[in-house]
Amino acid sequence: MSESLTVQLSDRIANMEESATLAMAAKAREFKAKGINVISLSLGEPDFKTPKHIQEGAKQAIDEGKYFAYPPVPGYQDLREAIAKKFNDENNIPYKAENVVVSNGAKQSIANVMFSLLNPGDEVIVYSPYWVSYSALIQLAEGTPVFITGGLENDFKATAEQLKNAITDRTKAIIFSSPCNPTGSVFTKEELEAIAEVVLAHDSLMVISDEIYEHINYTGEQVSIGSLPGMVDRTITVNGFAKGFAMTGWRVGYIGAPLWVAKACTKMQGQVTSANCSIAQRAALTALTSDLGPTYEMKKAYEERRQLVYDLLSEIPGVKLNMPKGAFYFFPDVSSYFGKSTDGYEIKDASDLCLYILEKAHVSLVTGEAFGAPECIRLSYAASETELKEAISKIKEVLSLLS
Ligand code: GLU
Secondary structure: OOOOOOOOHHHHHOOOOOOOHHHHHHHHHHHHHHHOOEOOOOOOOOOOOOOHHHHHHHHHHHHHHOOOOOOOOOOHHHOOOHHHHHHHHHHOOOHHHHHHEOOHHHHHHHHHHHHHOOOOOOEEEEEEOOOOOHHHHHHHOOEEEEEOOOOHHHHHOOOOOHHHOOOOOEEEEEEOOOOOOOOOOOOOOHHHHHHHHHHHHOOEEEEEEEEOOOOOEEEOOOOOOOOOOOHHHHEEEEEEEOOOOOOOOHHEEEEEOOOOHHHEEEEEEEHHHHOOOOOHHHHHHHHHHHHHHHHHHHHHHHHHHHHHHHHHHHOOOOOEEEOOOOOOOOOOEOHHHOEEEEOOOEEEOOHHHHHHHHHHOOEEEEEEEHHHHOOOEEEEEOOOOOHHHHHHHHHHHHHOOOO
């Protein structure tokens, strides 16, 4: 940059946190580019390939030659209809196609919602630990995140009582993911009913329910809060194709929402990205209208890895963990290592520990600080069993050097 240039970046971007998940993934790529074989357990990304029939759906769309123009801003009508049908059939939420907006990943869906709902100073109650981008997007929309926190002892689930106590006259929405990224916790029907009761007692409160991990739920019970009595008008249900269909790079997310919210998100999206990629939408339609066999197969594999990782992590002294009920993350408490040191490394917190593990064990993880839990680290087990075994054995080894 020229020294005479006085123009500066906006405060908005200067004050914004970089996405810790993506930053750690970039760091792992840097190591790999230098020829260092890093096992990447930082990014929550299925290690499976997008199922063949979905790839074929995209190829067919290209060959048909009909999908090269701008799609409608909220998505192709047939895809929106298929998503509405999915909401009705699988989630028991009576959204229609007009309630659905398709976006470039669930992240853009959440961004659209925050920009559409929040005025400066409006508060959003965030169930913590939370996915990294919730707080950043709320702040970008000039809202204020208000955290309610659950700990390891209660499976990281804040209670309805905590929710009630956090509501002020500025509270506009609450947001959580179930299954939860990063903790793997899943709200039971009773817990969701307790949340709904609190929400329904306040006319000015919306729920943003992130259900992107719905297909990776080991409890056998996936309940959408939007299906509970009175909640369809109060709920924005966020979902996408990345996790359940191994389609992270295709970038297809969506919401089901009351019409006034769906229209606002469409208006927002019309100015920012115009629409989601046409071919990716055709692939998503194939995913939704085909057999879910590959999705169940992937879930089975994650479930087996979950047990493996649980057993291996449990053997490491000083690591405290719960058994996640969904998603593909472990979120162990590693605070017993804080204050320890070795060989020029001083471990003050989880960020130091992640850096130490990356540099010494060549395994990339994400600090819990980014998810609102500075005592924890996040490990994604969307990796092969061989990689997981090797990674955890290396982590165990380098942790044992700390004293
Ligand atoms: N949701 C994934 C994760 O938490 C993808 C990365 C991201 O977009 O943050 O790792």
